[in-house]
Amino acid sequence: MEKEVMSSLKMAGNILCSASSFIRKCIFGVLRVGPIPNHIAFIMDGNRRYAKKQKLSHDGAAGGGGRYDAGFWALMVMLLYCQELGVKYITAYAFSIDNFKRKPEEVESLMASMLEKFHLLDILVKRLAVRVHFVGNLELLSNELRASAMELTEATAAYSKSVLTICIAYTSRDEILHAVRESCEQKRIDLEFDNDDDNEIKLMKVEKNMYMAVAPDPDIIIRTGGENRLSNFLLWQSCWSHLHSMWVLWPEIGVWNLVFAILNFQRNKTYHLEMRKKEKEL
Amino acid sequence: MLSLRFAIPTANTLTPPKIKPKPGLVVQTAWNQTDLFPSLPKRNDYKLQAATTDLSVAGDIPAEEVVELPAELSRELMPKHVAVIMDGNGRWARQRGLATSAGHEAGVKALRELVELCCQWGIQVLTVFAFSYENWIRPKVEVDFLMSLFERALKSEVESLSRGGIRISVIGDSTKLPTSLQKLINEVEETTKHNSRLQLIVAVSYSGKYDVVQACRSIAEKAKDGQIQLDDINESLIEQELETNCTEHPYPDLLIRTSGELRVSNFLLWQLAYTELFFAQELWPDFRKDEFVDALSSYQQRQRRYGGRH
Numbered sequence: 001m002e003k004e005v006m007s008s009l010k011m012a013g014n015i016l017c018s019a020s021s022f023i024r025k026c027i028f029g030v031l032r033v034g035p036i037p038n039h040i041a042f043i044m045d046g047n048r049r050y051a052k053k054q055k056l057s058h059d060g061a062a063g064g065g066g067r068y069d070a071g072f073w074a075l076m077v078m079l080l081y082c083q084e085l086g087v088k089y090i091t092a093y094a095f096s097i098d099n100f101k102r103k104p105e106e107v108e109s110l111m112a113s114m115l116e117k118f119h120l121l122d123i124l125v126k127r128l129a130v131r132v133h134f135v136g137n138l139e140l141l142s143n144e145l146r147a148s149a150m151e152l153t154e155a156t157a158a159y160s161k162s163v164l165t166i167c168i169a170y171t172s173r174d175e176i177l178h179a180v181r182e183s184c185e186q187k188r189i190d191l192e193f194d195n196d197d198d199n200e201i202k203l204m205k206v207e208k209n210m211y212m213a214v215a216p217d218p219d220i221i222i223r224t225g226g227e228n229r230l231s232n233f234l235l236w237q238s239c240w241s242h243l244h245s246m247w248v249l250w251p252e253i254g255v256w257n258l259v260f261a262i263l264n265f266q267r268n269k270t271y272h273l274e275m276r277k278k279e280k281e282l
Numbered sequence: 283m284l285s286l287r288f289a290i291p292t293a294n295t296l297t298p299p300k301i302k303p304k305p306g307l308v309v310q311t312a313w314n315q316t317d318l319f320p321s322l323p324k325r326n327d328y329k330l331q332a333a334t335t336d337l338s339v340a341g342d343i344p345a346e347e348v349v350e351l352p353a354e355l356s357r358e359l360m361p362k363h364v365a366v367i368m369d370g371n372g373r374w375a376r377q378r379g380l381a382t383s384a385g386h387e388a389g390v391k392a393l394r395e396l397v398e399l400c401c402q403w404g405i406q407v408l409t410v411f412a413f414s415y416e417n418w419i420r421p422k423v424e425v426d427f428l429m430s431l432f433e434r435a436l437k438s439e440v441e442s443l444s445r446g447g448i449r450i451s452v453i454g455d456s457t458k459l460p461t462s463l464q465k466l467i468n469e470v471e472e473t474t475k476h477n478s479r480l481q482l483i484v485a486v487s488y489s490g491k492y493d494v495v496q497a498c499r500s501i502a503e504k505a506k507d508g509q510i511q512l513d514d515i516n517e518s519l520i521e522q523e524l525e526t527n528c529t530e531h532p533y534p535d536l537l538i539r540t541s542g543e544l545r546v547s548n549f550l551l552w553q554l555a556y557t558e559l560f561f562a563q564e565l566w567p568d569f570r571k572d573e574f575v576d577a578l579s580s581y582q583q584r585q586r587r588y589g590g591r592h
Contacts, residue, residue, distance in 0.1 A: 173517050173555055176494060181515050184502045191506065201502055203495050227584070232555040239490060239548040243559065268543070 024255055028085050031259060034266040037219035039089035040082060041241070043233055045225030046249030047071040053249075068113045070251035076124055081258055083128060083162050089215045091165040093233045097137060097174055111145060114168070118148045122155070129161040135211035136170030137178070165215050172235035179209035212237055220265045222257075224250040242268055349402040352575045359582040361535030363407040364400065365557070367549055368393065370541030370565030377565075383427050388567035390435050399574055400480055401446060407481045407531050411549045415455060415489035432486065433463050440470050447479030453525035454488030481529050488525075490551030497523035526553055533557065536581045538574075540566045558584050 047068055054070075075092055082090050094114070100107060125132050134149040141149070149168070183201050186209075207213065217237040221230070226247040230238060244261040246253075351357055368389055375385030393410060400408045413428060436450075443450060452467045459467075500523045504510045510519070526532035534550065534557045542563045546554060560577045562569060 171555070173520075173552060176552060177515065177517055177520060180494075180498045180501060180520060181512060183498055184505050184515065185512055187502045188505065188512070201495065201499050203491055206495055206498055228559045228561075229557060230554060230559070235551045235555055236491065236494070239546055239551060241545060243544045243546070243561075264544070268545075 024084075027255075027259055031085065031262055031266075034263075036086045037262060037265055038087065039091065039216055039218045039220075040087050040261075041091040041093070041218040041221045041234055041238075042075070042078065042250075043093045043221065043223040043225075043231065044071055044075065044250040045223060045227060045231075047251060049225070050249040050251040068110060072113075072117050072120075074251045074253050078253065078258065079124075079128070079130065079162070079164060081255055083130070085258075085262070087162075089163045089165070089218075091167065091212075091215060091218060091234070093167045093170070093231075095136075095168045095170070096232060097140065097169055097171045098232065100140070100169075111142065115145055115148060118152060122152055125152070125156055125159075125164065129159045130156065131159040131163045132156045133163065133165045133214045134168055135165055135175075135214065136168045137174055138169060140169040163215060165212070167233070170211070171232040172230075173232055175211045176236055178211065179206050182209035207236075210236060217241065220244055220261055222246065222261050224248055224253055224257075351403060354575060354579040354582075355403070356582055357404060360404050360578070361581055362405065363409065363529075363531040363534045363536075364405050365409040365411070365534035365537045365550060365554075366396070367411045367537070367539040367547060368566040368569075369539060369543055369547075371567060373541060374565040374567045382424055383431075385567060386428060386431055390431065392567050392569055394439075395570060396574060397448065397480065397482060399571060401448065403578075405480065407483065407529050407534075409483040409485060409526075409534060409550070411485045411488065411547075413454070413486045413488070414548060415487055415492060416548065418458065418487070429460055429463055433460075433466055436463075436466055436470050440473060443470075443482070444474055444477065447477045449474045449477040449481045451481060451483045451528040452486055453483055453493075453528065454486045455492065456487065458487050483526070483529060485549065488549070490546075490548045490553075493525050493550075494520070494552055496525070520552065524552060526550070536560060536577065538562060538569075538577050540564055540569045556586065558586070 047070070050070060051068075079090055095110065099110070121132070124130075132152050134153060138146050138149065183206050186205070187201055212234065217239075218234060218241045220242045221234065221238055221244065223229075223243075223245045226245065228245050230243075234241075242265045244264055246257055246261070248254075248257055371385035371389040372382045373385075374388060375382050378384075397408060412432070417428075418425065440450075450470050452471065456464050456467065497520050501510070501515055501519060505512055505515075521527070521532060524532065533553050533555070537546075537550075537554060537557045538560045539546075540562045542561065544561050546559075550557075558581050560580055562573055562577060564573050
């Protein structure tokens with residue numbers, strides 16, 4: 001009797017999953033009638049508030065940064081949805097240089113959590129054929145974390161279906177500073193070897209030296225957690241991006257939030273294309 | 283164009299209803315949402331603030347009148363630097379069946395009112411995005427009209443701006459402006475440079491990216507001349523080379539964009555790292571005192587963490 005009940009429940013669960021998967025496929029099919037963004041960037045805000053809501057301990061059941069586990073899975077789910085929709089580039093703001101200002105134990109716990117997730121991330125991105133980049137001032141990370149990041153970047157270099165860029169030890173100003181330094185260094189070398197055809201540093205040269213030169217500019221920047229600011233994220237690349245803020249906390253983000261953001265983007269897509277074209281003409 | 287009206291209710295609203303805040307309640311505006319949060323504390327303790335500071339300098343600037351702030355606002359939490367993207371003049375004119383030029387003229391009136399409010403409410407710097415680098419591609423007739431509007435506005439306002447203690451600075455690539463306008467800008471900047479009540483920065487022919495590129499060129503020149511080493515290049519040096527080095531407060535606390543568009547449009551990129559963004563649905567000529575109060579009120583309710591803890 002109990003077996004029959006369990007089997008019925010399991011069947012009902014499967015039917016519901018199939019039904020929701022079918023509904024999702026239908027919704028995505030409708031979305032694809034309009035323009036799909038090529039690149040979506042996420043500011044993953046709200047993990048700590050979520051953990052407080054769920055009353056997760058500081059260390060978490062798995063030890064070391066359990067409060068960020070839900071955030072990791074939310075990113076993986078978004079990656080899956082974006083791949084299904086046909087969004088090729090996804091960028092996530094995982095850790096800002098400013099976050100080093102937090103309490104040392106919190107920073108350590110977050111770093112430990114990230115290191116723990118590499119193995120899982122490795123399996124998932126290889127399964128989904130996702131190329132991974134880590135951008136930021138990686139010198140600020142521990143040797144272990146940096147080595148794991150480099151290893152994963154190399155291991156996924158051949159994939160091209162999707163590109164996941166994880167911004168870690170990153171701020172946009174640091175990125176621009178790095179690009180300015182590189183541009184000045186290149187100019188100095190050009191002058192030394194009398195190779196200076198152009199008199200001035202051009203915008204394209206500065207852009208090539210950005211960490212984010214691995215991806216095109218984002219079409220949409222989605223920020224969860226209800227705040228309305230860029231927090232030093234993709235300042236250069238966001239100049240024509242559609243900015244979408246939502247109240248939902250990052251670990252709670254779902255398919256409807258993504259659908260809504262894309263619909264909003266589709267309203268203004270023509271304007272984006274026009275302005276990017278004009279920028280190139282000038 | 284896809285329909286935006288859902289039968290299925292969602293947590294986020296595409297076109298947030300315009301809700302006037304009840305006394306004691308504050309409207310928090312996300313990039314595309316408006317919601318009421320009854321649990322937020324009333325700001326009764328900051329209901330009325332009277333400014334009696336005498337800003338007269340060498341007899342040029344008249345003393346401020348006593349100014350009462352609206353009930354929602356607190357003088358202590360007033361932003362030092364407000365930036366505005368004045369979007370929507372063309373649409374405003376089209377809605378009324380008028381020529382685009384009428385929209386721009388109405389926009390100037392709205393700007394005048396905003397400048398007055400900023401002076402009264404203790405905001406120290408107001409940066410306005412008057413004409414972007416990308417706007418040069420607009421029809422010549424419209425561009426020529428805008429250039430002549432800038433000249434007329436500057437000529438007619440310079441005296442009252444001087445009397446009001448307002449300092450004018452213009453940022454952007456001035457080489458593309460008509461010579462007469464360039465000359466006038468230099469004169470106005472010179473005439474008003476000692477004023478200190480409010481600094482009005484007008485961005486004309488401005489691009490946030492080109493601001494960074496010109497800073498980079500300037501730094502490269504200094505490095506070439508041996509004035510600095512490459513290792514000396516840091517964020518502070520870049521800040522000094524940006525066009526906003528004309529003010530003590532180069533980073534806006536609040537950016538307001540009108541007309542409901544949700545983007546920054548190449549305005550002040552470096553400077554906006556920690557700026558609170560407020561997107562107003564109204565078109566720029568309709569952005570008046572009430573709407574400005576909404577924006578300031580939203581700003582004053584926000585927690586600014588700068589990447590640190592709550």
